[in-house]
Structure formats: structure tokens, C-alpha cells
Amino acid sequence: MIKFHNVSKIYSGDVVALRNINLDINSGEFVSIVGQSGTGKSTLLRLLILEELPTMGQILFNNRDIITFTRREIPLHRRKIGVVFQDFKLLNKRTVFENVSFALEVAGRGSRDIRQNVGQILDIVGLTDKSNKYPTQLSGGEQQRVAIARALVHHPEILAADEPTGNLDMINTWEIIELLLRINKLGTTVLLATHNKDTVDRINRRVIALDKGMVIRDQKEGKYMI
Ligand SMILES: Nc1ncnc2c1ncn2[C@@H]1O[C@H](COP(=O)(O)OP(=O)(O)O)[C@@H](O)[C@H]1O
Ligand SMILES: [Mg+2]
Numbered sequence: 001m002i003k004f005h006n007v008s009k010i011y012s013g014d015v016v017a018l019r020n021i022n023l024d025i026n027s028g029e030f031v032s033i034v035g036q037s038g039t040g041k042s043t044l045l046r047l048l049i050l051e052e053l054p055t056m057g058q059i060l061f062n063n064r065d066i067i068t069f070t071r072r073e074i075p076l077h078r079r080k081i082g083v084v085f086q087d088f089k090l091l092n093k094r095t096v097f098e099n100v101s102f103a104l105e106v107a108g109r110g111s112r113d114i115r116q117n118v119g120q121i122l123d124i125v126g127l128t129d130k131s132n133k134y135p136t137q138l139s140g141g142e143q144q145r146v147a148i149a150r151a152l153v154h155h156p157e158i159l160a161a162d163e164p165t166g167n168l169d170m171i172n173t174w175e176i177i178e179l180l181l182r183i184n185k186l187g188t189t190v191l192l193a194t195h196n197k198d199t200v201d202r203i204n205r206r207v208i209a210l211d212k213g214m215v216i217r218d219q220k221e222g223k224y225m226i
Helices: 041-048 073-079 096-106 111-124 140-151 170-185 197-203
Strands: 002-011 015-025 030-034 056-061 081-084 158-162 189-194 206-211 214-219
Touching (some): 002 041, 015 041, 030 197, 041 158, 041 189, 170 189, 189 197
16 A cells, blocks of 8 residues: 655755655554654655655555656545644634534535534544534543544545654543554554554554664564664
8 A cells, every 4th residue: 555665855954864765554554653753753654645755765655656646636645644743733713523524615515414424533533522612622632533533534545643642641642542543443544653652562563663764673563662
């Protein structure tokens, strides 16, 4: 599904963020991308959604080199990858429902279709009863669940979560991880970038460890280590 072939990313100022990355990620996998701050985890995800271009190498998504996507294909590609960040990036003046429905409205979907879709997704993330609340009325864990719901709204093939638990305490962290595991079970490929060792050790799924922009370990049922 995703293939990185000899991918390097050098930012301006000669910052080498990724060095010669080779990866193969299959549909349905749950992959933790771990490593200390500054090792290239976010860059890897940014390349995948074409927010940055690789300096060298190819990134294949469903057998197509994503660099060759046309201007029209790029937004379609991005819809296939839902993203969540450490800071939830919610619209504070909109309700939970509206935060999730927004992308569907922009896409021009009808209101009944939107209600049904959003209802279903809020159910998956367990926020049906918070539908009319505003983000500021929610806990951090709940806000992150809204962000996850929003990321799922186009039924993406991949959910890419960049340090989604960075602002959460231990209990909320594990709730979010369990939600990601559940979403994965429903068929979505999950990429989780994190430097949270305890979380990764409990997940017991594939772990790709980065150090200074290089893959130093790729294990099927890995631990954080380093
Ligand atoms: N837009 C940018 N311009 C220049 N350097 C950057 C940029 N984004 C990230 N970097 C650098 O690239 C390296 C990898 O960063 P990043 O991918 O954010 O790592 P991580 O997510 O693991 O913390 C770091 O040295 C960082 O300072
Ligand atoms: Mg990062």
C-alpha cells in the first residue's frame, strides 16, 4: 500500500531529516513510528500527505508514485489519509458535530447524508452524547476523539496520527490508543508517530524506529527500545 524507496528529505539549510528510507507498509497494518524528537517522524508523515516533497527517492501509494499526482489528484489523495496532531486543531466556535461535519459540507454533501455519516463516526469514537458541546467543554481526551472523528470523515484508507497523545495524561493516552486499535480493527491502516515509550510497548504491533533520520529497527511485534 505504501512504499518508501530510498527516500531522503533535506530541508533548506542542509538539515537532513530523512536518510535513505526504505519501507513497505501493507493495508490493515498498525504501525508505530518511534524515535526521539527531531528524528524525522513528522517529516515521514508530511511526505506521505504531500505536504513536503522528498529530496530523493520514490514514495508509492497503491503502486503510484505520489510525486506524479496532478493538482486535481492531490486533494483526492489527501482524503485517503486522515491526520491527527498533538494539538487537536479544533474549531472552538463550532460544536463537536460541526467540527466533524465541516469537511463534508465543504465537499458539498447533502445534510441528511452528513447527519448519517457524522452520527456513525461519533458513535465509533464514543462521543454521541457530546455532539452539541463545544471543544472547550470537553476534556483533552475527548477533544482528541473529536479530531479523530474529523479525520475519519472521508473514510480514509490510512489514519496518520502524529503524537496524538502528547498532551494527554496516562489514562486518556491509553483510551486514545485503544480507539486507534479499534479503528484499525475496522479496517483502517494506522500510522502512529510517537516518542511515548510506555504506550508503544503496550501496543505490541509493528514498530519502526528512527534515529537521526534513519530506520534503525523495524519489528513485527516491537518494543520501543533505543
Ligand atoms: N520545515 C522545516 N525546515 C527545516 N528543518 C525542518 C523542518 N521541519 C523539520 N525540520 C528538521 O528536520 C528534522 C526532523 O524533524 P521532524 O520530522 O519534525 O522530527 P520528529 O517528528 O521526529 O520530531 C529536525 O532536525 C527538524 O529540526
Ligand atoms: Mg514530530
